[in-house]
Amino acid sequence: MNYQSIRLEVSRGVATLTLNRPERLNSFTVAMHGEVRAALDAIRADRAVRCLVLTGAGRAFCAGQDLADRAVAPGGEEDAAPLDLGESIESHYKPLVLALQQLPLPVIAAVNGVAAGAGANIALACDLVYAARSASFIQSFAKIGLVPDSGGTWVLPRLVGQARALGLALLGDKLGAEQAEAWGLIWKCVDDAELMPTVRAVAEQLACGPTRGYARTKQAIRAAATLTIEASLDLERDLQRELGRSRDYREGVAAFIEKRAPKFTGE
Ligand code: T3D
Numbered sequence: 394m395n396y397q398s399i400r401l402e403v404s405r406g407v408a409t410l411t412l413n414r415p416e417r418l419n420s421f422t423v424a425m426h427g428e429v430r431a432a433l434d435a436i437r438a439d440r441a442v443r444c445l446v447l448t449g450a451g452r453a454f455c456a457g458q459d460l461a462d463r464a465v466a467p468g469g470e471e472d473a474a475p476l477d478l479g480e481s482i483e484s485h486y487k488p489l490v491l492a493l494q495q496l497p498l499p500v501i502a503a504v505n506g507v508a509a510g511a512g513a514n515i516a517l518a519c520d521l522v523y524a525a526r527s528a529s530f531i532q533s534f535a536k537i538g539l540v541p542d543s544g545g546t547w548v549l550p551r552l553v554g555q556a557r558a559l560g561l562a563l564l565g566d567k568l569g570a571e572q573a574e575a576w577g578l579i580w581k582c583v584d585d586a587e588l589m590p591t592v593r594a595v596a597e598q599l600a601c602g603p604t605r606g607y608a609r610t611k612q613a614i615r616a617a618a619t620l621t622i623e624a625s626l627d628l629e630r631d632l633q634r635e636l637g638r639s640r641d642y643r644e645g646v647a648a649f650i651e652k653r654a655p656k657f658t659g660e
Pocket residue numbers: 416417418420456457458459460461463478481482486507509510511512531533534537539542
């Protein structure tokens with residue numbers, strides 16, 4: 394497919410999806426949502442892809458919704474067609490967050506610059522978040538009278554606790570990558586020049602790993618947020634039963650016994 398607002402590259406088992414509207418800080422339009430959806434469908438269908446990296450072109454990761462598409466004169470809503478942001482969330486942002494979380498392979502956000510509004514929460518929907526030291530996370534919604542969306546109200550208190558979640562969401566201040574790591578909002582902050590090499594190395598490592606086990610691991614950990622301990626134990630039992638029959642498990646055990654490196658296929 395010929396993409397206009399994103400780039401999609403696949404190499405050595407790693408798909409890299411780059412949001413590519415740098416002049417608008419990679420903010421989302423309906424067209425970009427459509428392209429990201431198509432790319433995620435293609436990645437899901439491609440058995441050669443075993444890890445996804447999501448990043449942004451230029452100096453930003455993503456500035457959330459393109460507000461130029463939302464421009465209404467203040468107080469001029471009587472003349473304008475009523476804007477249904479709920480429809481935008483239902484059709485675009487909610488499916489995107491769920492698609493990233495349900496993709497049966499590890500998804501890494503390489504946050505190369507500012508991640509604002511939905512852009513911040515889309516990064517936080519990924520399984521591992523690496524950020525450049527100069528990057529930042531901003532819950533900008535408060536500044537335009539909105540609620541944090543794209544999973545922000547769900548994920549923020551779970552990651553950083555209610556006090557910090559409320560501080561971030563109500564004040565809309567910029568949170569630097571180092572502080573984000575210190576608070577447990579993200580996995581790692583690295584020097585700017587090291588971001589893509591670090592993420593590439595981790596992605597290639599994961600792409601050579603037991604992908605099916607990773608898929609079930611992310612499924613179980615994400616499900617645990619709403620399960621009882623008993624239900625989580627039941628889920629672990631069921632997943633272990635499934636994975637115990639996989640080629641990768643047999644290969645992992647054989648490699649351990651034979652004192653050699655395993656060759657995982659994701660099957
Ligand atoms: O609407 C729905 O569907 C509901 C869902 C909403 C989800 C959301 O994401 S709501 C939140 C939307 N996003 C924001 O409110 C963030 C807006 N942007 C900013 O606050 C700032 O741009 C940043 C803090 C991200 C970066 O600031 P700075 O000073 O580094 O850059 P800048 O000069 O503000 O931006 C550079 C250019 O990008 C500028 O254009 P120009 O002047 O060079 O022609 C700016 O207008 C443009 N830009 C940045 N963000 C957006 C944007 N254009 C459209 N939409 C944006 N979100």
